[in-house]
Amino acid sequence: MNPAGSSSCHSCSPRFISSFLPSPSQIAELQNILRSNSLPPQLSSIQTTISAAPAELERYDWAINSVQNELNRLSSERRTLASYTDGCRSALSPIRRVPVEVLVEIFDLCPPEGTYQLSEDTTPEEEVDRLSGRHLLQLAQVCSHWHCTAMGTPKLWSMISIDTTLWSRRTASADTYSFFSSLRSTEGRTIH
Secondary structure (H helix, E strand, O other): OOOOOOOOOOOOOOOOOOOOOOOHHHHHHHHHHHHHOOOOOOHHHHHHHHHHHHHHHHHHHHHHHHHHHHHHHHHHHHHHHHHHHHHHHHHOOHHHHOOHHHHHHHHHHOOOOOOOOOOOOOOHHHHHHHHOOHHHHHHOOOOHHHHHHHHOOHHHHOOOOOOHHHOOHHHHHHHHHHHHHHHHOOOOOOOO
16 A cells, blocks of 8 residues: 555546557567568558557547646655755754854854965965855855854954965955955954
């Protein structure tokens, strides 16, 4: 028995099978005729099939379309239910009960990817990513609560260490926007 509790779909029309659908022996007989190049013995039966086939094929197309529409509806409803269920799970997630103060401390302990150590291999782009707080911006994309917490906490943005040897005229003009955006987030707090 299927999970829905019935052995057949109560909303579907009765199963369609054409009376012109050939049996395996009829298919084999036709293949023999086609190989031999002789006329078929049941000429009228073949002519009837040829004339009825377009209407029968149209009935199959209609039945296939109906079933496909039902499959599309069921697939859409399943996606909706799965998405809703995921949202329900998320609503009960323990991370939602973490106080903002604790979340800020966790964010503060999250270092940027890699290390704070600058080296001769550090590119200007990597330095701009570090200075603009890319790791904090990534945390801010998790949800609106994390976004408000990360962007609204000047403490997270107040530590800036700059290696000026990496800044050439080429990168300074293109990348200063990210840097100054990071500075604005400090909201007047002391920068270390």
